[in-house]
Amino acid sequence: MEGDIGIQISGDIETPNIQKQNTTSSGFDFLQIPQLQFAQLGYPHAQQWIQAKRATLRPWSLFVNSNNFRAPPSVTRIGKRIVKNVEYFQSNYLCIFIGLVIYCLITSPLLLLTLAISLFICYKVSQRHAKQELTLFNHKLTLAQVYMVVYVCSLPMFYLVGAGAVLFWVLGVSSFFIAIHSTFYNIDSVLCPGEDELNALVMQELPEVDETNLFFRDGIRSIDFVLVWDEHDTHSLSFRCTEFRKIFEKNLENEGLQLEYEDVEPNGLRFIKIHAPKTVLRCYSAILKLRLPMKELIKNNETTTTQSSNVLIQEVNSWINNIMKYFYVDQNIFPTMKHNFTSVYSRDKEYLFDLDKPDFFTSSTRSRIVQFILDRTKFTDNSEDDFAFGIDRLISEHAYVAAYPLHDGNLRSPGSMRYLLYKHWASLTKCFHYQPLDYIKDYFGVKIGLYFAWLGFYTHMLIPASIVGLLCFTYGWLTLYDNKPSEDICNGNNSIDMCPLCDHFCSYWDLRETCLHGRLTYLFDNPSTVFFAVFMSLWTTLFLEFWKKYSAEITHRWDLTGLDAQEEHPRPHYLARLAHVKKKKNNVITNAIEPKVPFWSMKLPATILSFSVVMLLIAIAMASVLGVIFYRMSLLTTMSLWGNSAITSNAILFTTATAACINLCCIVLFNWLYVWLAEYLTEYELLRTQTEFDDSLTLKIYLLQFVNYYASIFYIAFFKGKFIGHPSTYNRFFNYRQEECGPGGCLTELCIQLSIIMIGKQVMNSILEMLEPLFYKWINTWKVHLKPKNSMKNHQNNLNNPNNNLQRNFVKKYSPWIRDFKLVEWGPRSLFPEYLEMVLQYGFITIFVAAFPLAPFFALLNNIFEMRLDAKKLLRMYRRPVSQRVHDIVITNGFIIAFTSNFIPKLIYQLYISDNHSLDGFLEYSLSKFNTSEFEAGTSPANNLRHIEICRYSDFREPADSIDKYKYTRVFWYILAARLAFVVLFENIVAVVIILVRWCVPDMSQELRDKIRREVYITNEIVIHHEAQRALQRNTINEPEIICRQYQQNENANRWNHVMNDCTSITDFDLEVHGAPVSSTRTDGLS
Structure with missing residues (x-):
């Protein structure tokens, strides 16, 4: 209490x-x-x-x-x-x-003595001030100002003591x-002395409150849905909204739903509880074509997998199981669910289903059916308004505040599924355990269950990629001091004077200052980089192929086949924006009268506006990258002017790191702007259905996010330092010199940029994902606890009158519908940011992984915690989602190695230039010479105190004394041709291996095919068994019917043998079961 x-x-x-x-x-x-x-x-x-x-x-x-x-x-x-x-x-x-x-x-004592001295000085100064005012810089000081001067002067003494x-x-x-x-x-x-006595009296008279009470007042009918409206909202109290609610609730009762009204809360909230009787559930299960469990046959046992007779294989499997049992789901808490044979529910085949079982219709199924009814119930008697229906439109009209199903108990109610999932799944202590996917699917529905299945599979597949990435990084670390080019930079006997990094203000610098940069470059640009890039290209293919195989198993296990494609109704916001349009049209599918969108006055301007704004946002993202480039150039010039060798030697690393942090801040800011503008533009496009709206919004957001996250990385990987020219004639941009890469190339800068954006994005997203629902939950909690102006008076009356309704108010304070109202609504697009985050992460670890081998490892760490934090957020911060049924859910690495790293130039030098086929002298060979007397006017260093005549720069160009002065050498063209050949060879090798992998890894395993065939056979046996029982009860079985039934059974067996040979997806099986033609649609991915 x-x-x-x-x-x-x-x-x-x-x-x-x-x-x-x-x-x-x-x-x-x-x-x-x-x-x-x-x-x-x-x-x-x-x-x-x-x-x-x-x-x-x-x-x-x-x-x-x-x-x-x-x-x-x-x-x-x-x-x-x-x-x-x-x-x-x-x-x-x-x-x-x-x-x-x-x-x-x-x-x-010392502090006390210092304080005494300060007070004594203040006393003397006050006496002096009483006789004559003190002045400071011809300004007379007040006594308070004098005291302040004394205290400031005594601060060092106070600090010392x-x-x-x-x-x-x-x-x-x-x-x-x-x-x-x-x-x-x-x-x-103290403030309310009688409150404790009154509460004690109430608690003595009331039994312990059951916070898991999910039933009507009779304790029998379950609460399947809750509607809420606000009595203090002027819109809700309007005559129009009142009539809408009255007609809507009357129509719900006409549909067979049962409603129970709660008394008005002190904050003005009115709660309406909805229960769906079994007759309604049976009717709409047939309409929705839900797959429900059939009655069991005692003689038919579940299919058992064949075990190998090889003793060695059994020993290995036993050893593996003993290790993996520490990671498996605890069977005592989440026992393995028995696989039931299911079939599409039909009213004329009800004898196949055990309708008398108490849990035949699960809570998620009940809420889904009620949601279906709420979405299609009319709220007006006006027959001309064909689209005056649906709870979403009523919420948009402010007739209701919210509509949601209830959670199964609270987080402190042992025994409830919500408690078990929160404690044994969402807990971070369980982050290394497998997920209870079947229980997640039953509680949240298929859509959310598939998300966690995909996230768990993706995280599991990151383990080998992380191990290989760590091994490659370890190899670079162990062989760091054996790399000849970096050792030549760090331990070279002779100084190599490099050309200035900027015009006029920058001076010459010694190549040995970039020792740290050279060694960092080798950590990520070593011989293992090629192997890791090839491995990740294969890993990408294996990931997709194994996901197809795993999704086929999930699709079969969760009965996701045969999804009924329903004709979608227009969105409420779409109808509201077209309310003034008088021109109508007839929908050829639903035969309903719909408003026709004016093409020239509304559709075309909205499309042009949307396209223009998206292009503008892409230009803004590019401009931010350009601004960061100018920042790097300015900071590099400033640090060169500083003159400190400790600063100038690490100038490139420092400018890259700080620029990446600024870029990350811009990305986070633009993300918020992009999502807000994308939703507004998509709404302005007047898209009719929710599917069309979601598809358009997804395309915009992903396009904008792709540019936002990857623009700076693409610039560093493929453009930075590639078109700078040479010291005598630089290729300038807006009269500015372009950025240059370090002596070892731009791979280190690319790695820094990639790591800061990827890791920083993950950390910031995790923080925001937890803080945002907390904020909205706090707002909802404030609404619940908000009281009207006379609440103080009412409260005092309650204290003075113990025999009033305080007991009922006390119980209602713990009611689950009020508790869940405080939570945040789970919208239809709430999973989209989660998928988008993982898709962008997938791009980081596949497109640019050659520059950052540790990317899979950091992605693995993030996903381990992301999985549990998402679960905790769903169970603690959000209302229970309504169950939704859904179907399911290489080249860049070669370019990065070829054009960003120094792998190809080193390989050419070892094979054709070096006498001993080593990298001895590669550093000197990769630097060109420039005569300092040939600088452009006004660009030579201002302080050339050493009178340097020749400086070096990274490129393959002819020296100043050559006939083809400063033109590309022949070796440059050899290297360019080798780079292009490497890209072609890399891609062809990867493509061949991908083809082999796809041929070796089928989309559906033979074991799963056999299991499906077995289940089809048993399903037919169940149907035949019950048909025979019904025939015996009617005493109408005769020989012709038996012969006919045997013939049909043989025909079914032949048909399924044919299907198993031809079909490649579970959807084909389901279509054949129900007599529909086999579709060419394949269940290959997530939708």
């Missing part, structure tokens, strides 16, 4: 009883502030402040009364209790703070004490 009462406190509150206690002895009188002669101070404001604090000083006996200490009833009440205690006991807390200060002064440590100690101890006291002191027992 909550002991706190939400009463707004303002000012100083003193009850008569407390005032009386102030005049009596409390046993702590020695702590009271003595009577001082305030007039001697001469400061009226200080006198008033001290008098006010003394007047609000509470009796110390009340302050430490042990009877008033009580644990806070809930986390949400802690803040209110602390605020009330600080307002009421502020003078007492101030006394404690002063007492701690005095204690520190007494126990620190430890005043800072004393100050922080006093603040820390006093804050801790105040926090503990204000958290556990029940101030409501």
Whole structure:
């Protein structure tokens, strides 16, 4: 029971009883502030402040009364209790703070002596000031200003004697004490003395509240859905909305649903509970063609998998199972669900189904059926308005506030499925365990179950990629000091003067300053990089093929075949925007009259506007990348002017890292802008159905996010440093020199950019994903606890009249429909950001993985926690989603290796240039020479004190004394041809291996095919068995019928043998089961 009462406190509150206690002895009188002669101070404001604090000083006996200490009833009440205690006991807390200060002064002689000296100086200065005002820079100082000067001058002395440590100690101890006291002191027992007695009386008369109560008042009919509307909302109270609700609820009852109304809450919320009787469930199960479990046959057991007779294989499997049992789902908590044979429900075949089972219709099925009815029930008697139906449109019209199914209990109710999932699935301590996917699917529905199945599979597949990436990085680390080019940079005997990085202001620099950059480059650009790139290309193919195979198993296990494609109705917002359109048209499919969208006045302008804004947003993303480029160039110039070798040697790394952080901030900001604008533009396009709306929105957001995240990475990988020219003739952009890569290429900068954006995005997304629903949950909680203006008066009446409705209000405070209303609504597109985040991450670890071998490892770490945080967020922050049924759910690495890394130039040098086929002399060979006398006018270094005649730069060009001065050498063209050949060879090798992998890994395993055939056979046996029983009961079985049945059975067997040879997906099996023609649609991925 909550002991706190939400009463707004303002000012100083003193009850008569407390005032009386102030005049009596409390046993702590020695702590009271003595009577001082305030007039001697001469400061009226200080006198008033001290008098006010003394007047609000509470009796110390009340302050430490042990009877008033009580644990806070809930986390949400802690803040209110602390605020009330600080307002009421502020003078007492101030006394404690002063007492701690005095204690520190007494126990620190040097600090006390310093304070005494400062006070003595202030006293002398005040005497001097009384005789003659002091002046500073011809400005007369007041006494307060003189004191301030003295205190500022004495700060160094206070610091030396430890005043800072004393100050922080006093603040820390006093804050801790105040926090503990204000958290556990029940101030409501002081402000409302009769509250505890009344609550005790109520609790004696009331039984323990069952927070898992999900039934009507009769305790029999379950609550399948809840509707909420606000009595304090002017729109909801309008005659139009009132009539809408009245007709809507009447039509719901006409559909067979049962409604129960709750009394109005103090905050004005009205709750309507909905129950779907079995007759309604049976009717709409047939309409929705739901696949429901059939009756079991005792003689038919479940299919068992064949075990190998090889003893060695059995031993290996046993050893693996002993290890993996620590990662499997706990069978005591989530026992393996028995696989039931299912069939499409039909009213004329009800004898095949066990309708008398209590859990035949699960809670997710019930809520789905009720949602289907709510979406199609009309709320007006106007026959001309064909689209006046659906709960979504009523919510958009403010007739209702929310509509949602209830969670199965709360997070503290042992035994409920929500509690089990929260404790044994969403907990971070279970992050290395398998997921109870069947239970997730049963609780949240197929759509969310498929998301967690895909995320779990994707995370599982990241394990081998992470191991190989770590091995490649380890190889680079172990062979770091064996790399000849980087060792030549770090340990070279002769200095190599490099050309300036910018015009005029930058000077020449020694190549040895880039030692750290060279070694970092080798960590990610070593011989193992090629192997890792090839491996990741194969991993991508294996991931897709194994997902097809795994999704086929999930599709079969969850009966996702035979999804009925229903004709979608127009969206409520679409109809609202076309309410003024008078021209109508007839829908040839539904034969309904719909408004016709004017092409020239609405459709065409909206399309042009949408396309133009998307192009503008892409240009803005490109402009932000350009701005970051200018930032890097400016910062590099500034750091070169600094002159400190420790700074200039790491200038490239520092500018790349800071620019990546700025780019990440721009990405996060643009993401919010893109989503908001994309939703607005898509709404403006007047798309008729929700599917069309979602497809258009998905395309816009993904296009914008792709440009936003990958633009800077593509620039560094394929454009930076590729078209800069040479020192005598630089290729300029807006009269600025282009950026240059380091001596080892741009792979290190690409790695830094990739790691900061990828890891930073994951961290920021995880934080925002948890904070955003917390914020909306707090808003909903505030709405629930919001009381009207007369709530204080009503509350006082409740205290004075124990025989009123307080008991019922007490029970309603714990009602599950109110508890779930505080949670955040799970919208139809709530899973889209989760999928988009994973798709972008997938791009990072596949498109650019050659530059950052650790990307799969960081993605694995993120996904391990992402999976559990998403689960925790769903169970704790969001209302229970309505179950939805759905079907299911290489070249760039070669270019990165060829054109961004130095792999190809090193390979050419080893094979054709070096005499001993090593990298000795490669550094000198990869640097061209430039005569410093040939700089462009105004671009030569301003301080050429060393009079350097030749500087070096990274390129393959002829020297100054050559006939083809500064033109590309023949080796450059050899390297370019080798790079292009490598790309072609890389892609063809990967393509051949991909073809082999796809041929070796079928979309459906033979075991699954055999299992499906077995289940089809057993399903037919069940149908035949029940048909025979019904025939025996009617005593109408005759020989011709038996012969006919045997013939049909043989025909079914032949047909299924044919289907198993021809069909490649589970959808084909389902279509054959129900007599539909086999479709060419394949269940290959996630939708």
